[in-house]
Amino acid sequence: MLSIVKGPYLQWPTIASMTMMWETSEPAASRVEVFIAERIHSGYQGNYKKPEHLMTIVSNESHTVIHQLTVTNLEAGTTYFYLVFSENEHGERVQSGPYPFNSAAPKGQPCSFTVTSETGGYSGFDSTHGQINTNIFKQMQRYRPDFTLFVGDLVNDGRKYEDWGTYFFEPGKDYLTNTPFYSCLGNHECNASWYYDFFAFAPPKNYYSFDYGDIHFICLDSTDFIKPDQYPHAAGEIRPGQAQYDFLIRDLQSTSAKWKIVFFHYPPYVSGGYQVEDMRQLCPIMEKYGVDIVFNSHTIVYERSHPIRSNEIDYEDGIVYIVAGGAGAMPEWLLPKRSWHTSQSLAVPHFVQVVAVEDNLEIRAIDEEGRLFDSARIRKSANGQKSFF
Structure with missing residues (x-):
């Protein structure tokens, strides 16, 4: 059965991008979905409203074991959420998330x-x-x-x-x-x-x-x-x-x-x-x-x-x-x-x-x-x- 055996994990943050990686138990197609949410006094994870869908990134490789996708056009120092998905050639699917992440801090910010x-x-x-x-x-x-x-x-x-x-x-x-x-x-x-x-x-x-x-x-x-x-x-x-x-x-x-x-x-x-x-x-x-x-x-x-x-x-x-x-x-x-x-x-x-x-x-x-x-x-x-x- 298709499963995620490593990750997902985050790589190479910039003020406008983040790379997500994970490994599956067998070759699969992959995608990442990114969400943004407004902060409130209480609610979804970490006092955020339920996130709204922002973008979907689909891998250019049809099937692989180690997955690497980069999301772009982010705002500096902003909190987002992401989900990762993989599907093998037999139609078996696996997903993980949502998880929060922050784009990198710009110059001048602690x-x-x-x-x-x-x-x-x-x-x-x-x-x-x-x-x-x-x-x-x-x-x-x-x-x-x-x-x-x-x-x-x-x-x-x-x-x-x-x-x-x-x-x-x-x-x-x-x-x-x-x-x-x-x-x-x-x-x-x-x-x-x-x-x-x-x-x-x-x-x-x-x-x-x-x-x-x-x-x-x-x-x-x-x-x-x-x-x-x-x-x-x-x-x-x-x-x-x-x-x-x-x-x-x-x-x-x-x-x-x-x-x-x-x-x-x-x-x-x-x-x-x-x-x-x-x-x-x-x-x-x-x-x-x-x-x-x-x-x-x-x-x-x-x-x-x-x-x-x-x-x-x-x-x-x-x-x-x-x-x-x-x-x-x-x-x-x-x-x-x-x-x-x-x-x-x-x-x-x-x-x-x-x-x-x-x-x-x-x-x-x-x-x-x-x-x-x-x-x-x-x-x-x-x-x-x-x-x-």
Whole structure:
């Protein structure tokens, strides 16, 4: 019998569009219906009137297993609802929804997002058999973020089809229906084809950039800079002429966004095991073009650095490095004592919430039971001068 086995889930939000994806148990035709509703004091989901039909998007492909449809002509920062439908060649039909979604916030509007990782990278150590993953998704839902960054290792072995369901899509199935997400490649993804099949990131998908509100985000593939057979050394891969190295420079040169955030898997700074110091070769570029935060993972702990510039603490122009090795905790991976660059560090299952509002970035680290255990704030003046709190 025809069924939906993954999703639906949301991808690549812009101020005017959203992409819906899902996987069916067998090839099928697909469509998405979008609805809009006015907000009232009480009524349909989230205090909205019963939605009115806005548009129908039909797939150009007659029958496929992984479905990807993009709705366009949306209004920025607006709430919509969507339904997905699939029908196989025998006339069997399946649908899912309605689910709410928001088009992306425009420039000048506050936004929030969450960050976590290691839903699959921790699996070999997880005695809870995935309950931590489920807990993290539930806690993130409480904070109603606009989107989520996953900093790699979504699965245990990206070459195994079943891992994508076990460690990511199943634990996150309710959350992902209404919260779009982005991810970078971790070493556990193994650069497998499933990563490219399941996600609708901008080509070439292992590195890309996007804007949301007043923030410019850059995703990099550290597993491309540091090949598996050379780990933990870059062996000459971080250099001019290398595709994503040149992309990073061009992209940073081209943006005038108030905030700049970069995320990739291998951490340049962490006072624990699996620090990958060769990734520091990117730091002068990020410093030159005013990057504010770098998110990493790989070491399955939480760690926030002091602001760093030129490999020294700098409270005027430094970058804050945050290891959000979230859906897992490995206390034994921490060094006996903190390194010079560490501001706060704790090995507990967690996620990070970031709120961008006016001239402030608010950063909060929250554990799987909803307890706040670290917070920080970056303030930026009109001339770009940063203050750290």
